[in-house]
Amino acid sequence: MTAKVGSIRRVLNGILFKLPGMITCAQFEDFIVAYLDGELTKEELRIFRRHLLVCRDCKRYLADYERAMKCVKDMSDEIKSDLADVPEDLVRAVLAARQK
Amino acid sequence: MDFEVLVRTNVTWILALANVILKDHAKAEDAAQLAFLKIHKGLDQFEGRSSMKTWMYRIVVNEALMIRRKDKSREESLIDAMLPRFDKNGCRFAEETINRETGETILSKKQQQDEVQRLILALPDQYRIVLYLRDIEEMTTAQVATVLDISEANVKVRLHRARAALKKSLGPFLAGGKF
Numbered sequence A: 001m002t003a004k005v006g007s008i009r010r011v012l013n014g015i016l017f018k019l020p021g022m023i024t025c026a027q028f029e030d031f032i033v034a035y036l037d038g039e040l041t042k043e044e045l046r047i048f049r050r051h052l053l054v055c056r057d058c059k060r061y062l063a064d065y066e067r068a069m070k071c072v073k074d075m076s077d078e079i080k081s082d083l084a085d086v087p088e089d090l091v092r093a094v095l096a097a098r099q100k
Numbered sequence B: 001m002d003f004e005v006l007v008r009t010n011v012t013w014i015l016a017l018a019n020v021i022l023k024d025h026a027k028a029e030d031a032a033q034l035a036f037l038k039i040h041k042g043l044d045q046f047e048g049r050s051s052m053k054t055w056m057y058r059i060v061v062n063e064a065l066m067i068r069r070k071d072k073s074r075e076e077s078l079i080d081a082m083l084p085r086f087d088k089n090g091c092r093f094a095e096e097t098i099n100r101e102t103g104e105t106i107l108s109k110k111q112q113q114d115e116v117q118r119l120i121l122a123l124p125d126q127y128r129i130v131l132y133l134r135d136i137e138e139m140t141t142a143q144v145a146t147v148l149d150i151s152e153a154n155v156k157v158r159l160h161r162a163r164a165a166l167k168k169s170l171g172p173f174l175a176g177g178k179f
């Protein structure tokens, strides 16, 4: 049942996304990096946001995508705050090798 | 700058970067050593066409990749299965819904972070390295393009695929959105 509703929605979206000023999910996908880097032009941004309004699959997708990025960020902040010690053995080896 | 000071201030990030590329601590140390030798030799000729740090990144990446390529046992996983799919009209096939209310895996913060690290290391080389440089080392797209000697457009494509694949493999842990 849900699968059927899903496929009807897909057909309707397929038509909707071809209207002027609209983009498909595949095109939306290509805009994501530029969107998050704040590199979209005003017009591109309008089109991007319009797709988000009508497409809940992309809305959910983008939310999870940003959440995954947040996970990476949290992890890297943690690593960086762990102020790794300078590996003395390696420093010595590098300085010794230079003398050769 | 005194070379010893240079080694001490840069050894930590250089080793971390080599580790991400080689996934092996001993090999990463070899790469770091070779990179420092190159840096030492090149210091006089360093012309400042790029920033000092970008120049060093480039040397480290190249030394590590050289060792990586010799590594016969390396398995290159494919990323295609991890990327989003679209139908012939360009409509998205939703990925399996993550149940946000139930069935959460309760992991400690430490376990979660280990898991994220493990999933990043499982990405194929060309995606893992770009993700590391942009999202963890926080370099710009232009800097990553210079370091890897690829176009900025290529950096963006690889970055996006890396994040998309990571998003998919992180699926179960994104539940509840509090991870």
Ligand SMILES: [Zn+2]
Residues within 6 Å of the ligand: A024, A025, A028, A051, A055, A057, A058, A059, B092
């Ligand atoms: Zn969509």
